[in-house]
Amino acid sequence: MELRKIKHNLGLILVLSLLLMSGCTPFAEHGRGGGANNYLNTRSTMLEHLQPLSSEDGLPFEWELVARHLDMLIMNQAQWCFPATVHQAQQNESRIASELVGGLEVDATNSLIIQRNLLQRLEQQTNEAKRLQKCQPPRESSLESNDLIFAKEIYNLLNSANQFNFNSVELDPKYIINLSVASQLLAKNADYKILITGHSDVFSPDISNNHLARKRAEQVKRYLSIFGLNPNRIHIESISPHPPSLSIPQASEHLSNRRVTIELMNIDQNLTLNHLSGR
Template sequence: MNKQKLLILSLGFLSISGCTSFAEPGEGGEAENYPQAAFSPVMPDQPLGPEHGLRFDWELAARHLDILILEKAEWCFPATVHQAKQNEARIARELEGGLQLDAANDLIIQRNLLKRLERQLDYVKRQETCQPPSDSNSGNSDIELAQKIYDLLNRDNQFAFNSAELNPKYIVNLSEASQLLIKNQDFKLLVTGHADAVGEEDGNQELALKRAKQVKRYLSIFGLAQNRIHVDAVGSNDPYFEGTEPHVRLTNRRVTIELLELDQPLQLEQ
């Protein structure tokens, strides 16, 4: 019986990884307008490990998101869909980098996000409170707005070593993003502070929280209501890249900012 199960799993992995290739960017329809993973194929004589199960879970979540996008979830919940796309790309990077525990944790978050998105989409369709535009070119403004705000908040080198003072260029990004958010009241922010791998865990956690609070302070100065800005910190426990090289540490000294619909629950509240 166990051998039969292993054979079935092997065939499933081969059908996904060995015989299927991802479409070139821009050629896979509406759901393919974001980076896709290019995993190495699973060979017939290759032993299966936990990483292959995670890869299979990633594939299922990716297809779930594709279906929701085809059902026009992006028109009704542009920020949530954009966040799901970013999560998907992040998990793919973690799998390629061998960060299996990080990938497993982020897959749980992604599955919960997609389930919530599916429930929200079903509800607004029943209530007819969100009607996707009949013209595929109309309604793009909300999607593009969510992407623009997200990209402004999550770009550029943000902090110096052992400091919560913001890079002046990033302050300009916060100013521009805050003005867009003031004009559009449908979104809130979750600001999560990070630190690089140098230093003690407690000190990194404290520094990461200071960074998140500093970003909230500037967004408030620029006019964004404080009740739309929530802060959290993970210290050095969630690096963007592994390593202690100067360029890696620079990238890991950051905040990540999630753009959420106002009624979307926060992970830290759960």
């Protein structure tokens, strides 16, 4: 498939995903629709009308695989147990599509790694919660749950753009304000913890040992702790800034990947999966 067609298809899905997540509740009574069903049905319909992607299409193919995995989890009622995590996954999906359309291969690759681990953890936790009969539909299908409203607010605060200067752990002042607000909100809600994944600049001299990515995650944890969030509820991880499977980054990516990705998790959700471990 031509790159232009792939970008066009991903662009359509990105716009569609943003529209679907802007004003719909993710819950519904059985057989009566709702945001999650609308999201799932429309996303699946869109994918069915695209030309099939194969492994030769690389990152777009990987994106489709994780998108379908999320569809499966929504069908399996994952949002009944972990609405915050499902919301995060939907936001991540749109972000990855945007990165692919923008040609940011390094960012997209790192985001896909994080998304795969998130979905694998979510699948494990959902299966266990359903086995223990802990997943129950909300009583008010027409209203967003308090958990989802909280998740959206925290996500928007912690995963905003322009977090760091180039090759530095120095935080942008506007992002520091976001950390202050988020820490106060999280301190009042003991039901959640967060996982911070640090990223490094594409052309960073620390690219071999991933030092900068780790330090960025630690810096965000430090600020959140200073602002009042219990450090025991903050876990950190880092990710390779330049996966070996990619070619040399383009100049357009020089300004990208100066960030951390922060995942809001239920306090009893398992952090450990594959290479991830809570620290």
